[in-house]
Amino acid sequence: MGGALRLFVLASLVLKVVAGFYWSCVVVRFGRVMNASLGGLRFSRAKAFGVSALLSSVVGSAGMLAFGGGTSAAQSNYQQSSVKEPKSVTFTQQNRPPIVYRKPPSSLIPEGRTLFTENCSTCHGVDAAGSSRAPNLQGLGAATIDFWVYTGRMPLADPTVQAIQKPRKFSRQQTLAIAAYVSSLAPGGPGIPSVNVAGANISQGESLFSTNCAACHTITGVGDALANNVYAPSLYGVGATQIAEAMRTGPGNMPRFGNGTLSNAQVADVVKYVLYLQKPQDPGGLSLGHVGPVTEGFVGILIGLGGLMLFGYWVGGRASR
């Protein structure tokens, strides 16, 4: 089906270009005849007409080709699910639990202690009990430490503003070591989650995401500025573990979604949808950053109307003198 359709689109493209070229030849020829018989036609008009006929056929075909890939799915009634599900979102129920929380291996504690003393203790204190500059980390659990360190937010660049995501300073093992050391100081807090993304339900995830997350991170997950220098970061490029950690621990201004709010299965669903949002099914051409009508308006006005005004300037007359 797909192959035949593509061939059809390609054939129509070729046909349209040929037809457009032929049409423009006719028009140019017509322009010449008019030119000769009436002796007064501005030839550029006829040419503008011909060029526009050619342009519209070429450009229209390009547009057809662009959407052609997106709609090659069989015509289906949307009431019936006769379409095969895409591979990336197959619902395969597995016996694995949706999320497993693991404590980092205790063998890493000595390494973690060294790293913590070197990099963190200036503010958080040697025993992670906090100081006037930084909060107490005891009892927060490994997930919190892993999120802040592994997303590059810690060590902090500027303590006066919201922590920004930087290139991470520590490797995976070093991060786990610090987490192991801090979580060994006091009990409590979630371990590092391992999400069973394959077993999650993406549709549930969409519903939960639009209810709980979109109000700050926006419905497409690009993030946005909130009041007073606070912002909801973009969710692009964030891994499954970090998403689950952020939901379970509530870093910064983000609310914490504990067990009473969202079950493990629901957290896994949201993780699956956020991962999907990073590379969504995205037909229709250039996506303009998924910011919404702001960029669309600029393209519509500057490229759409602006381009047409340039064409008008070309076709139309200028002030005579």
Next chain:
Amino acid sequence: MNKRVEKTTDWLDERLGIAKGARSSLNKIFPDHWSFMLGEIALYSFIVLLFTGVFLSLFYVPSSQQIIYHGSYAPLRGQSVSEAYASTLHISFSVRAGLVMRQMHHWAANIFIAAIVVHLCRVFFTGSFRKPREINWIIGSILLILAIVNGFIGYSLPDDLISGTGIRIAFSIVESVPFVGSYLAFFLFGGNYPGTSIIPRFYTIHVLLVPALIVVLLAAHLGIMYHQKHTQYPAPKRTNKNVVGTVLWPTYALEAGGFFFITAAVIAALGGLVQINPIWLYGPYIPYKVSYAVQPDWYMGWLDGALRLMPSWEIVGFGHMIPNAFFPAVLLPGLTFTALSLWPFIEKKITKDDQIHNICDRPRDNPWRTSLGVGILTFYIVLFFASSTDVLANTFNTSLNLVLWTFRILLIALPPVAGYVTYMLTKETAGLDDAGQRRAPVIITRSEDGEYNSVVVAEEPSLRPSAIFELQEVSEEKAYRRAAQGDEDDRELVGAPESSSVDDNGGVHREDFHSQRSGGSGIFRVPRNVPGGGGLFGGRDSRRQRRRDTQE
């Protein structure tokens, strides 16, 4: 071929007597200027809107009925969505060419309203709304309002999360009208928000009511323009009583027809290549859900910006608190559109000018109107940008509050500054015929003594476009008028001298002009960039012209 056409037209003429009317219509003169084509962009994108809209209406289901979605977009399968939303997903994913049609429709709407606004600016700044064209100005203002309203309603029809938020805001705005607000809102929505009536009602308004009104008013707009004849820019031989330009057939018809194809091409290109409103990512609208960073389409941006910039004052009047949203979202547009539609009369009150004006003002020749217009326009541009405060703050990594306050200050400070600067600039250039135009090229020579001399290259009157254009159209028009018993009172004559020579242009005769043209390559191109002339793509022509000169 020609014989058959002749026979058909004769047949029609003998029965309907169309020849006379058709002849005079085909010979209708339109002044030719690129800025007169801005309204055409709006007209042509409206035609594209009609065609794509009809296609979409074949598949769209205007219903708020909740159904379980089982379509081809997997991340929403199994969710409860409205039929309107499900059918829009169906158009986007399963209907052949559905997505490109939807996107073309949306882009065409954005361009339609943008073209109307730019067209309005052209008419305003050139004073083309003055007597006798006040009625057409009012019709145009109503068309703008209708276009904005229909754009907003069309944007709401997919019933996705973001447009649903827009309807929610619209409901609150209607509610904010003092005393009658809640009655109005319940009347419009058929009950409390959200209800199930608003989508079907919006659909009827969107595809039937407003388009019919637009078509009727558009016909009136064009008909009045045709009857009153188009305005023209001041130029030699153009007077208040004539129209100088190109004939409808074949020249202007070809130009307009070509421009329609160009408009359709640009819209098709955007529709096929640039995504707009990916509603599948937005999800269905459910009243308790909301997405951050929600903006309306650009033409509602100034209203959204006004809502954002309005301080949270609680204003009490007549013993009641007037809802805050009333001022930016009801009062502001009300005043805006009232003042806009009545502007010709307001200006007449000030200038006491009751003359008929068929010649446009050059914007620089009317400093106070131009600067006032720029100031008011700046006000709305600031409001427009204010609708993206959050996106700007996020893009430039700064505080949302800072951006908000910046816009509040700019809203008050920028219009007077812009108006003042415009006033000074227009004062400086008013009355100059060649302001902003390219200077004539000169040859600079240096003598042996080191003295510099500049000589203007080819100050040849025969190369001026004005010397060429008007002559070539005179001949046809005069021939026709002689044949049609020459109605001397008709002011729609080509601004031509009585004789076939133009003495004030240096004695260039038509014969000279013809021989020069036939001596070329056979493809006649009007030299656009003759010395002293301007033009975007003119450079090549002028080189060609020079080459031809040297060959001769």
